[in-house]
Amino acid sequence: MEAILxxxxxxxxxxxxxxxxxxxxxxxxxxxLLFVLISIAGLYFLINYNLLAAIQxxxxxxxxxxxxxxxxxxxxxxxxxxxxTPLKRKIIAGILSLLGLGITLWSIFTYTFKTATTTYSSIxxxxxGLKLLSYGDGGYILPFEVISVLLVAVMIGAIIVAKGEKxxxx
Amino acid sequence: MIAGINIYEIxxxxxxxxxxxxxxxxxxxNLITVLLSIxxxxxxxALNFVLINTYLYPDLLQGAIFTIFIIALAAAETALAxxxxxxxxxxxxxxxxxDTETMKY
Amino acid sequence: MDFxxxxxxxxxxxxxxxxxxxxxxKIPPSISGWIGSLGLGTSFVLSWYTAYSYFLxxxxxxxxxxxxxxxxxxxxxxxxxxxxxxLIDPISVMMLVVVSTISFMVHLxxxxxxxxxxxxxxxxxxxxxxxxxxxxxxxxTNLFQMxxxxxxxxxSSYLLIGYYYTKPSAVAAGKKAFIVTxxxxxxxLIGILLISYYSGTFDFQEINSLHGSIITNWxxxxxxxxxxxxWGLILIYLGAAGKSAMxxxxxxxxxxxxxxxxxxxxxxAATMVxxxxxxxxxxxxVYYFVENGFALQIVAYVGAISSLVAAIIAITQTDIKRVLAxxxxxxxxxxxxxxxxxxxxxxxxxxxxxxxxxxxTHAMFKALLFLGAGSVIHIVHSNYLKDMGNLRKHMPIxxxxxxxxxxxxxxxPGFAGFFSKDEILAAAYENNMLIYVSSVLVAGxxxxxxxxxxxxxxxxxxxxxxxxxxxxxxxxTIPMLFLAFMSIAGGYIPFSDYISADSxxxxxxxxxxxxxxxxxxxxxGIILAYVFYKKENNLPERFAxxxxxxxxxxxxxxxxxxxxxxxxxxxxxxxxxFSAAWFDKHIVDGTMVGIGNTTVAISEKIKGWQSGKxxxxxxxxxxxxxxxxxxxxxxxxx
Numbered sequence: 001m002e003a004i005l006x007x008x009x010x011x012x013x014x015x016x017x018x019x020x021x022x023x024x025x026x027x028x029x030x031x032x033l034l035f036v037l038i039s040i041a042g043l044y045f046l047i048n049y050n051l052l053a054a055i056q057x058x059x060x061x062x063x064x065x066x067x068x069x070x071x072x073x074x075x076x077x078x079x080x081x082x083x084x085t086p087l088k089r090k091i092i093a094g095i096l097s098l099l100g101l102g103i104t105l106w107s108i109f110t111y112t113f114k115t116a117t118t119t120y121s122s123i124x125x126x127x128x129g130l131k132l133l134s135y136g137d138g139g140y141i142l143p144f145e146v147i148s149v150l151l152v153a154v155m156i157g158a159i160i161v162a163k164g165e166k167x168x169x170x
Numbered sequence: 171m172i173a174g175i176n177i178y179e180i181x182x183x184x185x186x187x188x189x190x191x192x193x194x195x196x197x198x199x200n201l202i203t204v205l206l207s208i209x210x211x212x213x214x215x216a217l218n219f220v221l222i223n224t225y226l227y228p229d230l231l232q233g234a235i236f237t238i239f240i241i242a243l244a245a246a247e248t249a250l251a252x253x254x255x256x257x258x259x260x261x262x263x264x265x266x267x268x269d270t271e272t273m274k275y
Numbered sequence: 276m277d278f279x280x281x282x283x284x285x286x287x288x289x290x291x292x293x294x295x296x297x298x299x300x301k302i303p304p305s306i307s308g309w310i311g312s313l314g315l316g317t318s319f320v321l322s323w324y325t326a327y328s329y330f331l332x333x334x335x336x337x338x339x340x341x342x343x344x345x346x347x348x349x350x351x352x353x354x355x356x357x358x359x360x361x362l363i364d365p366i367s368v369m370m371l372v373v374v375s376t377i378s379f380m381v382h383l384x385x386x387x388x389x390x391x392x393x394x395x396x397x398x399x400x401x402x403x404x405x406x407x408x409x410x411x412x413x414x415x416t417n418l419f420q421m422x423x424x425x426x427x428x429x430x431s432s433y434l435l436i437g438y439y440y441t442k443p444s445a446v447a448a449g450k451k452a453f454i455v456t457x458x459x460x461x462x463x464l465i466g467i468l469l470i471s472y473y474s475g476t477f478d479f480q481e482i483n484s485l486h487g488s489i490i491t492n493w494x495x496x497x498x499x500x501x502x503x504x505x506w507g508l509i510l511i512y513l514g515a516a517g518k519s520a521m522x523x524x525x526x527x528x529x530x531x532x533x534x535x536x537x538x539x540x541x542x543x544a545a546t547m548v549x550x551x552x553x554x555x556x557x558x559x560x561v562y563y564f565v566e567n568g569f570a571l572q573i574v575a576y577v578g579a580i581s582s583l584v585a586a587i588i589a590i591t592q593t594d595i596k597r598v599l600a601x602x603x604x605x606x607x608x609x610x611x612x613x614x615x616x617x618x619x620x621x622x623x624x625x626x627x628x629x630x631x632x633x634x635x636t637h638a639m640f641k642a643l644l645f646l647g648a649g650s651v652i653h654i655v656h657s658n659y660l661k662d663m664g665n666l667r668k669h670m671p672i673x674x675x676x677x678x679x680x681x682x683x684x685x686x687x688p689g690f691a692g693f694f695s696k697d698e699i700l701a702a703a704y705e706n707n708m709l710i711y712v713s714s715v716l717v718a719g720x721x722x723x724x725x726x727x728x729x730x731x732x733x734x735x736x737x738x739x740x741x742x743x744x745x746x747x748x749x750x751x752t753i754p755m756l757f758l759a760f761m762s763i764a765g766g767y768i769p770f771s772d773y774i775s776a777d778s779x780x781x782x783x784x785x786x787x788x789x790x791x792x793x794x795x796x797x798x799x800g801i802i803l804a805y806v807f808y809k810k811e812n813n814l815p816e817r818f819a820x821x822x823x824x825x826x827x828x829x830x831x832x833x834x835x836x837x838x839x840x841x842x843x844x845x846x847x848x849x850x851x852x853f854s855a856a857w858f859d860k861h862i863v864d865g866t867m868v869g870i871g872n873t874t875v876a877i878s879e880k881i882k883g884w885q886s887g888k889x890x891x892x893x894x895x896x897x898x899x900x901x902x903x904x905x906x907x908x909x910x911x912x913x
Contacts (some may be wrong), residue, residue: 036213043221049220060213064244075255082198098189100900127231155249162253270889274885
């Protein structure tokens with residue numbers, strides 16, 4: 001049952017990802033990306049990482065995709081078709097990507113992973129929260145704080161960059 | 171762990187996703203769609219973190235936590251990139267890659 | 276005895292140089308002259324006091340002791356270190372007296388001579404620099420310190436020759452002096468390196484030690500038939516010959532007369548040019564004992580030839596300062612040959628003593644001659660004999676002092692030059708007949724040319740002068756009077772009681788037959804000059820014509836300058852320089868230009884890679900990553 005579910009999700013992910021990078025309508029590309037993200041959230045559910053799935057849905061599907069859609073609407077006509085990529089470029093990029101994929105897969109398949117045999121229980125949100133705020137061994141309080149500072153900086157930076165000329169005029 | 175699915179299949183999936191993203195990054199002609207490809211790449215690596223965590227070290231939480239960080243970083247990066255794109259649009263009324271090629275020989 | 280205070284003797288002029296040099300614009304001329312004279316006066320008093328206490332109390336068991344006060348200056352390794360310090364022994368004390376006396380007199384004299392000159396303070400600061408360097412050279416404890424000050428005197432000599440730097444000829448003369456001596460100093464440096472390599476030290480004491488590795492072990496090395504040490508000594512002598520204007524490096528000295536006359540008196544007559552003599556004297560034991568004195572033979576013959584050639588040239592010159600320059604060269608040749616024929620022990624070391632004696636007396640009367648010439652030039656505003664004549668009534672003091680100096684250099688009995696010259700002739704007579712004969716000849720020529728000068732300036736024709744000539748001010752005549760006194764009294768100093776090759780005093784006596792011969796030859800020279808130049812007549816001209824070609828050659832100083840010019844201009848610049856320039860332009864530059872052009876061409880081809888498309892860059896990056904991964908995996912598999 002779970003295996004079948006995984007295969008379905010994997011197929012969805014790959015199909016929509018390909019659609020997302022090839023679609024010539026920009027808004028559709030964004031929506032395909034949304035589907036990919038939702039499918040990935042499905043995978044998180046499948047392995048019982050509920051918190052991650054929730055974050056994936058809220059931040060990505062809820063936040064980032066909306067941001068994309070707004071920006072697309074700001075700078076494009078919805079019906080505008082994107083320019084065609086030159087074929088030569090497509091071929092080179094395709095070959096390069098396939099080569100990279102081949103190398104990666106080859107190296108993955110020649111390596112023997114020591115899969116854990118212990119049964120695992122679904123992780124609790126509480127555990128993640130404690131880990132994030134712990135300053136003891138293996139605690140993540142410092143990166144957590146750094147990320148929060150980064151987010152503030154990005155927020156201010158984004159505002160200033162987007163406002164651009166107007167700030168100067170004032 | 172997903173019953174009946176081994177780690178190789180999962181890693182294959184994430185690798186394919188990653189290289190699809192890379193292909194998009196190489197070929198797209200519009201800055202926003204380039205950004206979409208970057209999201210694909212980031213998601214592929216986030217997925218890798220979680221799944222490897224689940225399969226190899228189920229009693230640890232590193233993978234999950236790094237995924238959270240990646241999502242935060244992705245959000246931040248997207249916000250900043252879109253700000254830059256909008257500013258660019260204000261300046262040259264275009265978000266095409268070919269219009270941003272002025273920094274060359 | 277403690278002589279450590281002698282370090283002040285060079286340090287005072289150094290301080291003067293710094294002060295006068297830095298504030299040359301601020302200090303008014305009237306004060307700077309006094310500062311300079313006062314400072315050198317202090318050095319003068321200290322030097323005489325040192326001489327007094329050293330020669331009276333420096334002996335231990337009848338041998339003059341050497342006092343050394345030194346400190347390590349550059350410490351490279353335990354073995355290789357360069358010291359700075361003060362070495363007090365008979366010849367350095369004697370040189371201190373000479374240098375400080377002449378320098379002090381010249382300072383006093385310059386206050387009058389340079390009056391009203393634009394660079395008055397600058398002049399005094401240069402003089403102070405020179406005095407400092409010369410004292411440092413004299414007091415050097417080791418070869419390297421001597422070399423440093425050797426170059427410093429060269430540099431200050433350059434500055435002073437080119438003092439009138441707006442005059443192209445002065446600039447050229449300064450350059451000539453510097454380049455020629457610098458060229459010779461190259462030999463000196465290589466010689467120092469050779470000697471110190473084999474002795475393991477720079478120190479004079481250790482090099483000169485009779486039990487040291489140089490003197491006992493010189494035969495251990497050989498190069499082209501001679502000991503390497505001998506080659507080192509010959510190279511060192513090259514430097515000495517350059518500084519002392521010996522053949523064939525003498526060409527700079529006549530040109531150096533472009534400098535102000537007090538400078539000529541100080542540097543190019545009394546002190547710096549005898550540095551070469553001093554250097555050979557300093558290393559005398561090495562010169563004498565290594566290879567049975569082979570290098571010393573060279574010193575003797577070079578000295579004798581220079582002395583003769585210079586005396587002949589001096590007869591025909593018309594520029595009075597040039598006559599004196601060639602005279603200086605001739606007298607230094609005397610000192611060199613005296614050193615060259617000297618032996619080491621006791622009375623056998625007569626030549627060494629005679630050389631130092633003559634150095635002392637020569638410094639006094641030659642400086643006086645220059646100061647007298649300066650006094651005349653100061654009034655007449657010309658260097659040439661034809662513009663002078665019958666000045667004795669207008670300038671009585673200059674006349675008298677010049678006469679005293681002339682008699683002294685001509686070896687007139689009773690004057691200083693007579694005694695020192697007699698010792699030299701005696702030393703030459705005992706050791707080398709050929710050199711003795713040439714020296715006697717030189718004595719006659721000297722008497723002739725110096726009295727030609729004397730009669731030409733103070734007697735002879737009545738010239739009409741623009742301004743009525745008058746005696747120079749007291750500031751100039753007092754030093755001249757003092758030097759005149761020294762030109763007579765200097766001869767009565769019992770030099771052999773003080774200076775000898777092995778530091779053990781001995782008694783020397785006047786060799787009456789030899790003195791009689793030399794004196795009579797000198798008399799002949801004086802009388803000839805009297806006949807030729809006392810009253811204006813056509814004798815000299817007829818005489819010159821009868822010599823014809825030889826006279827012309829002599830007048831042109833045997834074409835030494837022309838030979839040098841030919842070698843440098845035609846051969847060095849014309850052939851070597853031209854082909855080197857061609858090589859430089861076409862091969863060296865060509866290579867460089869070729870590299871540049873190739874780079875431009877290649878970059879023109881590949882600049883498209885920088886397309887400005889970030890996606891291209893990303894593709895290159897990923898492609899490179901893939902390639903590296905493939906290579907790594909390939910290696911890993913195998």
